[in-house]
Amino acid sequence: MADKKPSGDSGSGSEAGAESSSSLPDEVWEQFIRDTESEIRASAPKEPSARARMVTERLRQQDARGELPPGWRTGPAWHETKRRAARRRRVWAVIGVPVALAVALVAMKPSLLPGAPFGFAADDAAAPATPLPPETAQPTAAPSDEDFPGAPTLAQPFAGSPAERYADGAEGIVLPEAEPVGSLTKAQVAFALKQTKKLLVDANLNPATLRGDRPETALGVIEPLQKDLHDLLDTALREPDEDHDPLLMFSRFDPAEVRLVGDVVKTRGRMTFKEGERASVVVHADYTFVYPVTRAEKGSTEVTRTIIRRVLDLELSDPAKYQVTPGKLAVLRYDQEIGNSACDVYDGFLHPQFRSATPNGEAPTGSAVDPYDRSRELGADRDEECGTVTRT
Template identity: 65%
Template sequence: MPDDVWAQFVQDSERDIRTSEAPKEPSARARMVTERLRQQEARGELPPGWRTGPAWQEMNGQKARRRKVWTIIGVVLAIALAVVAMKPSLLPGDPFGTGTDTQSANPLPDETAAPTNAPSNAPGTPTLDKPFAGSPAVRYADGVAGIVLPEAKPVGAFGKDQVAKALAQTKSLLVDANLDRKTLLGGTPETTLDKILDPKQPDMIADARSWLRKPGKNSDPLWLFSRFDPDEVRLVGDVVKTRGRTTFKAGRDGGVAIHADYTFVYALAPADPDSTEVSRTIVRRVLDLELLDPAKYEVTPGRLSVNRHDQDLANSACDIYDGFLHPQFDSADPTGAPPSGPTTDPYDRSRDIGKSGTEECGTVSRT
């Protein structure tokens, strides 16, 4: 500190002391101490920098740095807390005791290959607001978003655009037969019958229309279509959960063979509008479709033929052949015949359902 600055400091300090209510004796002592320090400094008896106190400056700098670090940490923590408050699912597990596993709600990636095992259990109980709680389907895609088509490429006698159209038709069939609300409530899937399936495939379309008009044990529209009786149940919400995959390869004589394997999960409640009970029916469908070369087969260009249609209908009454799925509710007495088949997990997509028929109605391990 320069001498003139120090002198000014001493002068100001003495003035403040004189004008204050403090006793006069401390100011005299202060002058004596000041004079003694000045004489010691003149004789070189005091260490350099005694006035500025380098140690104290260093300590003040460390304190300032610590304050800066803690300020930065505080800002980061505040931002993190705000983000978690808006989206608790970012935290693993259930730290707030909500009773649900927030991680389980994270959507699954697209299915690109056959699974090797069944999905794990999911906590929760279905409600009208959260009808898929307690089900692996809570992580399935919503409706059409779950039908992801592979990239088209030329196959056999067909170019890339023709293969892409056939894949798009496959998706339209799946939507029309299993997701369209009109079909689900008992309507006729006209898009499938009028625009996708080949009318030249012997008996295919005629049989399907006959099944819809007069369903029976040997003429069941559920072999191809998902339908519920609106006088018995109502759909809960606007979402059907969907999980599966579509693949294709070279077919017969330059044709294109398309394989579709999808699981559809429906949330339902009794038709009574006052009922709050929720049940789920799970339908898995495996379809083998084919786009045949018109130069080698008597087919309609651009239409698909059905080579295979298998289905697994879970949580639907057995041995009722009225063309509708009949979900079972805990509050109601069971309908239909008692299950006679083995116990299966309807969410186990690693299982080969084979050519199952409605006569193989078994018990489900979960819904």
């Protein structure tokens, strides 16, 4: 922009200044806009630094050798990370010029933008996302990745994730209206639903369980006559290994490794019921739990998320017709899919992977999966190999 020469007439300077602060000729304002845009473009970096080119080339070579991406149960694919980061850079590139012009406009003439100058209050940027209504049927598609820009932080651990709109904790486990089923009364069905929720809450949301404590409440819901299952879970909680993994039914983190960010775990899913074959009601529960975590060491600020989808079928039989323990639920099915935890590590804990760290566990060999896609069935024919997650 050309230098502006001072006026030689000091007596008229104040009048000219007053006039320029109240109005500007259109041609002057247009020239200012053109000059400002030109300076912004001129100051933009033209090419990456030598170090940036070196890092990019190193990552490209790692990708070609199959060392990237991190695995399903380990974290987002490297190419997906690049794509999302590039999208954020494009967003800033688009809004950068208008923001610069708005700042210059306020500096020249604040009276043009009274009150909230950019059209929103300062605290609107941190306004919570609109919660989703309860899930009443299986979704038909995964949520769009484009609808959730941003990245998780300590202040906003669910930023950039569909979980921003999920319910908090147990509020996301909404019980359907109970009805009589077969020989079971409405009250008995309602009891089965409440017991299912009790198990889910203690197994996946109780802070003590998440820290690695024994989930006594959840275990107390399960039919004691299912001795093999109780033995498996008892061994898994006491001496976990590949054949005895407590993560099959319980969410647990090593407190020496990571800590939860805040006190909220996001929950999304649904519960249904139907008549069973043994004078019973069978409750079907399908829920996704999203855990934001950071490293345990003091001062850690990087946030990542582990996503677990659990599917349970639980049965309450009529004790007047079958030899069962009154008030206890038999587990017919327990299935799970874990996103962002190290592959093939069987120490009884989830091990979230951070972008800044080298992935641990075995390298992924399975397909890529969106852990937020609740439209998929967790069927017996799905790929059981450790694969890659497309986002966390």
